[in-house]
Amino acid sequence: DLAARIAIAAVGVGGFGRAIWTLRVVPEPPERRIAGGLTATSAVSTAFRELRQTFRELRRFRVVLIYLAAFLLFNDGVQTVLAIAGAYAADTLGIALAFNMATIAIIQFVAVPGALAFGRLADRIATKRALVVALLGWIVIVLFGVALAPLTPTAHEDHDFQLGYRQASGDYVVEAAPDLDDRFELRWQGEYWTLDEGAVLGAGALANLPEAIRDSEDVEHSLSIRGGGMDGQAALGPAHPSLLGDGPLDWWPSFVRGLVWEPLGLAVGYQWLLIGVSVGLVIGGSQALARSLYAQITPERRSGEFFAFFGFMSRASSVFGPTIYIVATAVFDTRVAVAAILLIIVAGTIVLRWVDVAEGARVAAEEDARTLDA
Structure with missing residues (x-):
């Protein structure tokens, strides 16, 4: 109960702290026009009309379209992993609620320095490459998430x-x-x-x-x-989490358990905490870098409508992952389902290869110049 309270409080404090930092540091662009006389109905209608207009104009921004395709894939995979993590820990690994809640709290505290570290990495090797590093981190995390396995009780x-x-x-x-x-x-x-x-x-x-x-x-x-x-x-019991061998991928956690977990004497709860620290290191960086890269290839003077569309894509992306997870769990088991989600992240990382940031920035600058002259 205490761990749950701490985790919930950590989420609130972390979110509030990041929001305050953002409001203090990020400058507000000057307001160019004020839409007067808007009612609730007309505001919603205007929002959807501009969303449709932005969608039609995206065809002129080829790099943005490629990036959104990549984002749709890797963000879907990442969000699905985060959504099913708690159930996977409890049902497949038999991890106690206290460890689950402690892991959530750890992620919140580690995410901030992780995001700052990836920001510095982006300054050195460019945003796109830093984002690829973060996604490779997610791939490794999911691989080892599948490899988590309770130790066979002996004592x-x-x-x-x-x-x-x-x-x-x-x-x-x-x-x-x-x-x-x-x-x-x-x-x-x-x-x-x-x-x-x-x-x-x-x-x-x-x-x-x-x-x-x-x-x-x-x-x-x-x-x-x-x-x-x-x-x-x-x-x-036949359903004890430490018993492996029946699933198509059970060879992988069995191999890692014999190679790593058993020699270290690392119980599954501490394995989960280790994964939580790793998630904390990449979650902030991957989210921040994804938005930063998008900002570089979209027109600054139209950032509001482009990022509104980006937000819409963020919500719409959580479709393929949950569907694949449900189907794979029904046909095979949860380890196969998690591994299947990994393929979505890999696919998004591969598509990211064709995102030409320099070309996208050039087109965005031309659009800014055009709207400034208009």
């Missing part, structure tokens, strides 16, 4: 349900249990168990519990028993 303390033997009474007590929304109940071959923390179970009642957990398809938790006649017995 007694690693398991979800931990039962300990009480010598004095000869029974077992549930020493630790996961924080679940619903009470854990298991029925198997006429037997019934509930495993609330602090519950006491007789040795006879536990005799078939490990086998029941292993045989019950929907069980995604693990069990370990210490002490007494059942000392050392453990079981993983």
Whole structure:
């Protein structure tokens, strides 16, 4: 609960701080004309009319069209990744809410220095190249997001349900249990168990519990028993997040787990935090650079209408990614779905190659000169 509150507060403070900084630093262009007598209806009508006009005129701005195609792809992929991250962490990786919320908070704090760093990088190697670097960062992040994998529980303390033997009474007590929304109940071959923390179970009642957990398809938790006649017995449910091998891409997280996560002893929650830091480093830079590059290839004197269209494209771009994610999840699994979203980001990065910034800036300057003379 505390982590959730901190994450929500961090989002608010971060957004407010960036807004204040923007208002103080970015100069407001002089107002050239004031539209008087606008009603709510006429304002909406005027906005859509100018949007249609801008769309028709975009044909004269070939570089802008190519860039918008690239932006439509890579922004769709990035926004989809951000949208499904929480569900992917909880459902596929079994990450606790506290780690999820802590990751959100970390992203907010890391995003600011990340954006500043990419700003300096753009000054050195140009905006387009810096944006490509940011998108390559997203590609690596998604690749390792697919590679995240819970470690197989080995020690007694690693398991979800931990039962300990009480010598004095000869029974077992549930020493630790996961924080679940619903009470854990298991029925198997006429037997019934509930495993609330602090519950006491007789040795006879536990005799078939490990086998029941292993045989019950929907069980995604693990069990370990210490002490007494059942000392050392453990079981993983068939749906436990650490069990890999059935999915088309499960070889990848299995490989990375054996190569990186297990040697480092890095639990999946900390793997997720590491991904969060990486996201924070690139999210601010990729968003800021995308807008900066667009500003370079659009007429300054028509920035309002062009950026209104850019904002419209930002909202409209979140179409392909969610659709692909839903279909891939239904046909395969969530890891394949996330990898499929990666292809959209890759496609957008490739299309960005054909964006000629110098040519776009030249056409934009000519348009500024034309409107100034008009």
